[in-house]
Amino acid sequence: MIKAIVMNERDNVATALCDITEGSRPVIVGSKSGQGIVVKSDIPFGHKFALCRVLENTLIIKYGEVIGVSTSFIDAGDYVHVHNVESLRGRGDQ
Amino acid sequence: MNFYGYHRKDGTVGIRNYLTIISTVICANEVAEAISNKVRDAVPILHPQGCCQMPIDLKRVTSTLAGLGINPNVGAVLLVSLGCEGVNLEEVENKIRQAGKPVEKVIIQEIGGISKAVAKGVELAELMAEELNKQEKKPASISDLVVGVKCGSSDTLSGLLTNPIVGMAVDKIIDCGGRVIFGEVTEMIGAENHLIRRIKNQEIKDKIINSIINMENRAKSVGEDMREGQPTPGNIKGGLTTIEEKSLGAIIKSGSKTIDDFIEYGEQVREGKLTVIDSPGREPELLTGLAAAGAQIIIFTTGRGAPQGYPICPVIKVTANPRTCDKLNELIDVGFTINDNDVVDIESVFDTDSNKLLSYFNEVCNGRLSKAEINKYNKFINIYVTGPVI
Numbered sequence: 001m002i003k004a005i006v007m008n009e010r011d012n013v014a015t016a017l018c019d020i021t022e023g024s025r026p027v028i029v030g031s032k033s034g035q036g037i038v039v040k041s042d043i044p045f046g047h048k049f050a051l052c053r054v055l056e057n058t059l060i061i062k063y064g065e066v067i068g069v070s071t072s073f074i075d076a077g078d079y080v081h082v083h084n085v086e087s088l089r090g091r092g093d094q
Numbered sequence: 095m096n097f098y099g100y101h102r103k104d105g106t107v108g109i110r111n112y113l114t115i116i117s118t119v120i121c122a123n124e125v126a127e128a129i130s131n132k133v134r135d136a137v138p139i140l141h142p143q144g145c146c147q148m149p150i151d152l153k154r155v156t157s158t159l160a161g162l163g164i165n166p167n168v169g170a171v172l173l174v175s176l177g178c179e180g181v182n183l184e185e186v187e188n189k190i191r192q193a194g195k196p197v198e199k200v201i202i203q204e205i206g207g208i209s210k211a212v213a214k215g216v217e218l219a220e221l222m223a224e225e226l227n228k229q230e231k232k233p234a235s236i237s238d239l240v241v242g243v244k245c246g247s248s249d250t251l252s253g254l255l256t257n258p259i260v261g262m263a264v265d266k267i268i269d270c271g272g273r274v275i276f277g278e279v280t281e282m283i284g285a286e287n288h289l290i291r292r293i294k295n296q297e298i299k300d301k302i303i304n305s306i307i308n309m310e311n312r313a314k315s316v317g318e319d320m321r322e323g324q325p326t327p328g329n330i331k332g333g334l335t336t337i338e339e340k341s342l343g344a345i346i347k348s349g350s351k352t353i354d355d356f357i358e359y360g361e362q363v364r365e366g367k368l369t370v371i372d373s374p375g376r377e378p379e380l381l382t383g384l385a386a387a388g389a390q391i392i393i394f395t396t397g398r399g400a401p402q403g404y405p406i407c408p409v410i411k412v413t414a415n416p417r418t419c420d421k422l423n424e425l426i427d428v429g430f431t432i433n434d435n436d437v438v439d440i441e442s443v444f445d446t447d448s449n450k451l452l453s454y455f456n457e458v459c460n461g462r463l464s465k466a467e468i469n470k471y472n473k474f475i476n477i478y479v480t481g482p483v484i
Contacts, residue, residue, distance in 0.1 A: 005254060015250050015333065045417075046250035046333030046397075060335075063253070065287060067339035080335070087336035089283045090313040090320035 004043075006030040006051065008064030013048040013080050015062075020049075040077040048080040060085050095270055095452065097459040098231035099166075099238065103194025106166035107238035109390045109459045112137045112406050113223050114168045115215070116159055118186060119144030119179035125202055126174040129215035136172075136219055137405045141382075141477055145179040148481030152180045157360035158477050160189035161386030163197065164362070166240075167406045169229065170196040170222035172215055177203030196222050237271030239459070240363050242384030242392035242407070244278065245344050246377055248325075249332030249397025253343015255414035255432055256395040258440075262448035263393070263455070264349035268367050275363055275387055276348045277373035277380050279309045280324055284338025285345040294354040301356040305372045312480075324375070328398050347395055359478050362388045377402045378476035381409070391459060393451070401425050403466025405475065408458050411465055412451060427465050428454050 003026030004014040011031065020026050020043040025036045032051065043049050048062070054074040059066045068085040078084070100108040116139040117126035123140040130138035139162055143155045163171045163186065171190050175183045183199065190197040198218040202211045243264060245252055264274050282289060283306055293299040313320040325334040334340045348368065355366025360383070363369050373383040381404045384392055392409045394400065399422035403409045410427045413419055419429035430447045458464050466472060 007254070015254060044333065048250075048333065048335065062339055063288075063342040065284070065338070065342050067284070067342065068336040081333075082330055082335055085335050087284075087320065087338060090280075090310050090324065090337050 004028045004049070006032040007062055010064045011061050012051050012054055013060060013062055014051055015048050016043045016045055019043070019045050037077045039079075040075060041079045043079055050074045050076055050078050050080050052076050054080075095236045095456050097234055097236075097456060098461075099234040099459070100169065100229055101232050101234070102166055104164070106388070107234040107390075108166040108169065109239075109461075110167040110406070110408070111169040111226055111229060112167055113170050113172070113219060113226055114139060114163065114406060115172045115174060115219065116163060116186075117141065117144075118159060118173055118175045118181045118183055121145070121176040121179065122174045122202060125200070125208055125211050125215065128208075128212045129172065129174065129200075129219055132212070132216045133219040133223055135223065139405055139475065140473065141475055143477045143479060144181045146484050147180060147479060148484065151479040151481050152182070154358075154360045154479065155477050156182045156185050158382060158386045160186045161360055161362055161388070162382070162406065163190035164193040164195065165385050165388060165406055166390050168195065169226040171198075172219050172222065173197065173199040174211070174215060175199060175201045177201045196225065198222065235271070236267060239267070239272045239390055240388045241267055241272055241274045242381075242387075242389035243274060243276040243347050243395075244377070244380055244384065244392060245281075245347055245395040246400040246402070247396045247398040248329055248334065248340060248344065249415060250334060250343070251413075251415045252395055252397040253339070253346060255430065256397065256412060257343060257347035259414065259430060259444050259447045259451065260347040260393055260395050260412060261349040262444045263451045264347065264368075265351055266448060266452060268349070268351050273363055273367055273369070274349070275357075275369045275371055275384055275389055277371040277383055278344060278375040279305050279370075279372055280313075280375040281337070281341045281344040282306045283310050283341055284336070285341035288342065288345055289353070292350070292353050294352050298353065298356050302353070302370055305356070305370075309374065332397050357387060359383045360386055362386075373478055376476075378474055379478035381407070382475050382477055391455070393455070396426075399425050401466070401469065401471045402474075403464065403469065403472035405472045408464040409466045410451075410455060410458060414447075424469065425465055427458075
């Protein structure tokens with residue numbers, strides 16, 4: 001059963017196509033099919049997890065383009081969302 | 095793809111035939127609404143703008159109201175004015191008349207108050223309604239259409255499935271000779287690489303990039319992080335993390351054709367097959383911009399479910415989110431069901447689903463009511479302004 005999709009081969013995140021439970025190894029389709037990554041927390045439908053280790057202050061790539069930057073170390077399989085990624089655009093605070 | 099529509103004197107074709115009661119300023123809204131309540135099938139345009147604004151915004155409100163009046167779906171217009179507003183009433187009236195459309199006006203301060211204005215307005219509107227009822231539909235084709243495209247209450251599936259399906263439908267509409275317009279410049283922030291490859295020439299490229307920079311600077315100018323507003327809390331709950339991610343998913347709904355024109359908010363579409371309008375992402379402002387630019391119909395993709403329609407345009411709601419489809423069926427016109435196996439051959443799924451959308455689209459052009467029309471969820475509109483209210 002397909003659980004997540006990767007949009008571009010450059011991407012370092014996958015998007016869940018259903019609720020994925022912690023500890024499972026979702027089947028991934030798209031540009032990086034067949035990867036067997038164990039997710040390290042529950043990933044809600046439509047949310048993202050990391051495909052590889054991402055150091056703090058590293059670009060997050062989806063659709064082959066930059067969607068933001070990591071604000072902490074993210075391990076492969078970790079939940080990737082607003083708690084550990086921030087936008088680089090439209091900001092007045094920096 | 096052919097349909098029957100109302101052929102106007104200026105060469106455009108309406109898929110609806112509205113008698114529209116346009117309030118020219120916030121202070122005239124209640125009179126315009128009272129008139130429209132008393133005339134069968136009259137549709138009010140009520141908005142909070144029209145006075146005590148910077149000149150750039152007064153010009154824009156004036157041109158937008160005129161644009162709404164000359165929208166092909168509008169058969170006749172009654173303007174309701176207070177009498178001392180900043181909007182140029184004469185210019186709105188003249189532009190609508192020049193398009194060959196019946197237009198009348200009621201000025202509250204001149205006629206002697208609310209009850210007299212309502213009585214006169216009802217009298218004028220009923221005469222125009224009688225004429226509109228005599229008009230017949232005649233054959234028209236997709237090349238007579240301007241189609242607006244918009245997304246709202248997006249989730250991550252909007253970018254992965256819903257918007258790519260709509261993008262393919264947009265390509266097919268253009269292949270058949272139709273024109274398409276999209277905006278939401280806020281949701282182009284971060285998607286410049288994708289956009290630039292498709293823009294016709296340097297001049298249009300500069301205009302679009304400048305409008306993105308202006309929109310980003312407007313957000314930055316308040317000295318805070320934009321994330322409290324974009325992505326919206328609902329977008330974030332749906333899985334979108336940043337404006338860049340939202341933009342990259344949103345832009346796909348414009349298909350793959352060359353972007354060959356850029357217009358200011360309040361302007362009408364020209365010859366361009368795929369036009370960008372300078373506009374923010376929020377529904378009340380963008381839907382008005384699309385309608386004023388001449389769109390007769392709007393395709394609206396949604397992730398989490400958005401109820402909005404527009405007073406003078408059918409708005410078709412489309413989603414590939416199965417949960418939204420089930421839970422909010424009363425809002426959704428076309429739902430796509432993507433199965434696990436489909437993801438392997440996604441292109442053919444997009445092809446089938448975009449045809450399904452176009453078939454429904456054709457029915458709506460021929461008079462089938464969209465869900466937003468049935469729900470009559472179309473009262474709250476606005477006009478995009480850039481300066482302060484003063």
